[in-house]
Amino acid sequence: MPAGASWLLNLKARMIRFDNVTKIYKGETRAVNAVTLNIEKGEFVFLVGPSGSGKSTMLRLMTCEEKVTDGNIHVAGKDLSKLTSWRVPYLRRNIGSVFQDFKLLPNKTVYQNVAFALEVIGRPENVIRTQVPAILELVGLEDKHRRFPDELSGGEQQRVSVARAFVNRPLILLADEPTGNLDPDTSEELTSLLDRINRTGTTVVMATHDQAIVNRMRRRVVALRHGELVRDEQRGAYGGETGPAEAAATGPAEAAASQPADGDNP
């Protein structure tokens, strides 16, 4: 990368930083309330909490789809409050996004869906021709590059969407309930794919209510409840077995009860 060491150090220090961030929708709902959070470069963070706890809003704030009501966010070295609207696309090129509903284009093949992400940010054709097959190999779909999304299983579709999010080698990968539409085995596969991506140095933030995965991975867990940060621990679990206070805040029973509702994504 054509940048000085100080810039790299800065990135290493803080990939994502929330300073006392509050988000109020339409003057009523307090979706995120006074959250302060630092995420370092190369971290893998689970954002957990019941539906409506503010996980998706946190992600949408990072990509500038929503503006903060109060507080400050830094992403990839950029102060989002100072980011002019025409710079937002350049920020998003550093952030890959994966969603519960995949957001694949049904009239394009697997290859075209992934290539599209490079095409529309003006990458030259020779780059597209080398990058797309490489990323399809990484997600294990090199044999299915000519298929259309509706010819694939849910897990495969989600892998296409991960390939699309990662093909531009972003610094950050945000995943909003990526396993929400997948069965447990497929969810495991997808999470280990995100884990592999994380090991290349990409910061991964995954919003989820999938207890099994969070508990198996033992990565950093940030728990939200009514828009407030209630727990932040390294190598945590979904329900927070490490302390009685946290367990009371987001008890396993409550988390399990909220899981089938699954209405967090707008």
Added chain:
Amino acid sequence: MSRIRYFARETWTNIRRNLTLTFAAILTVAVGVMLVGMGLMAGYASGNALDRWEGGVQFEVFLNPQIDPSQIDALGIELQNHPEIDRIEFFSSEEAYALVSQQMADQPELLAQVSPEALPASYRVVPRSVESELIESLAAQFRQRPGVMSVQTGREEVDAIRTWFTSFQGIVLLLSIVLSGASVMLIFNSIRVAMFARRREIEVMKLVGATNSFIRFPFMLEGMLHGLIGGIIGAIAAGALRGHVEGLFSRSEILAFFRSFVVTSSQFTTVVIITVIAGVVVGILGSAFAASRFLDV
């Protein structure tokens, strides 16, 4: 290179998906800019005709039938020597009668009522200047001379024709504004439909960091193409109209008066350029409105 291909492909897909609305938009643009062209050509034609009249025989001094031949000569010399007058031509009663009988060849019973003596002799005067104010004051000088029956200038006729053409142009202009407005709205709608059809693509583009201008470009291009094609069709229609009308004037004896209403080919080129540009502007306006309303980050 990949960008150009991308834009060409996206624009073409949009147009193909949306054929009926595209067609409606293009035709409205065509009719609208054709009216713009018509208004322009009417202006040019009347301007050309009036220039010709104003520059030609400008006023006629009619003489009293009882006038002395010596007075006729004296008046002729005075006119000839006047510094504002270029040249004069004497037109006797017999010559005037010859002209009238030629014009009334179809109505011999009417012609029988006219005798050569009843028609006044006249001087046709060509002034140096073509300015109507000057001609009018010159005419007034000779109106009071002894032996002069009347002095007629073409001013009133010219003014009447100018007024008629100006109001004609006004109506055409108004119509073309209304139709251009309708074209902008139609293009706006057709681009909106195209954007709605591609809302998933647009969502993904925003997600992966395509710039707004990149997202908008194919839609702007589409709107501009609507305008351009409409403009070209409109210009062709205006050209056909010009040919038809000029043919009509030259064939018909009733419309012979209008023969001097012509548009020169350099003026027609200007008309074509303006109509095509008008079409493109309408297209860009419609699509720019749509893009700014429906593509916010």
